[in-house]
Amino acid sequence: DIVMTQSPDSLAVSLGERATINCKSSQSVLYSSSNKNYLAWYQQKSGQPPKLLIYWASTRESGVPDRFSGSGSGTDFTLTISSLQAEDVAVYYCQQYYSTSPYTFGQGTKLEIK
Amino acid sequence: EVQLVESGGGLIQPGGSLRLSCAASGFTFSIYNMNWVRQAPGKGLEWVSYISTSSSTIYYADSVKGRFTISRDNAKNSLYLQMNSLRAEDTAVYYCARVGATSWHFDLWGRGTLVTVSS
Numbered sequence: 451d452i453v454m455t456q457s458p459d460s461l462a463v464s465l466g467e468r469a470t471i472n473c474k475s476s477q478s479v480l481y482s483s484s485n486k487n488y489l490a491w492y493q494q495k496s497g498q499p500p501k502l503l504i505y506w507a508s509t510r511e512s513g514v515p516d517r518f519s520g521s522g523s524g525t526d527f528t529l530t531i532s533s534l535q536a537e538d539v540a541v542y543y544c545q546q547y548y549s550t551s552p553y554t555f556g557q558g559t560k561l562e563i564k
Numbered sequence: 565e566v567q568l569v570e571s572g573g574g575l576i577q578p579g580g581s582l583r584l585s586c587a588a589s590g591f592t593f594s595i596y597n598m599n600w601v602r603q604a605p606g607k608g609l610e611w612v613s614y615i616s617t618s619s620s621t622i623y624y625a626d627s628v629k630g631r632f633t634i635s636r637d638n639a640k641n642s643l644y645l646q647m648n649s650l651r652a653e654d655t656a657v658y659y660c661a662r663v664g665a666t667s668w669h670f671d672l673w674g675r676g677t678l679v680t681v682s683s
Contacts, residue, residue, distance in 0.1 A: 502671050
């Protein structure tokens with residue numbers, strides 16, 4: 451199984467500042483034939499289901515604010531929120547879909563306001 | 565409105581069975597692969613099972629293999645999860661999640677249904 455490890459487990463950032471969450475996979479999720487990274491990011495606010503933010507490691511889902519961006523390739527990925535807003539308080543998960551049996555998620559990163 | 569609505573959760577004793585349902589609306593259910601994902605209280609996301617559009621391909625997490633059965637009825641726009649031999653560690657919110665049309669990420673999630681396994 452591909453193990454996804456996020457860092458840090460929790461993060462406190464001031465409003466308007468940059469937030470950075472890292473995700474590392476135990477093996478590459480870059481599919482060579484398509485040159486695409488099979489990596490997604492989800493946001494889960496308290497009491498709500500997860501919401502897709504980013505897929506193919508860097509493609510923003512429709513309707514997601516452009517302060518959210520994804521980067522990285524191979525085994526190391528980053529989700530960046532360029533200017534933290536109060537509504538961004540949530541738990542963020544990375545997910546690999548290079549292997550669909552099983553799909554695997556990172557353990558989650560809790561983002562709070564400092 | 566495009567949505568997924570889960571139902572069927574509740575309190576069940578260890579060793580018991582439960583059947584979850586997920587009703588899809590607002591989109592052509594039959595052309596999307598589907599999944600069940602669960603989240604134990606205060607914990608992270610755990611993928612449970614996958615089913616392809618025609619039910620020809622099915623996968624399970626090792627933790628539920630042999631106990632859970634995923635199925636779908638495209639005529640009824642519905643996804644199901646039959647859960648047998650339930651254990652305390654199966655206690656979780658169960659979400660159904662749609663696989664994106666052009667990728668393999670999950671682009672639509674239901675609000676979930678809570679399953680509590682306890683005596």
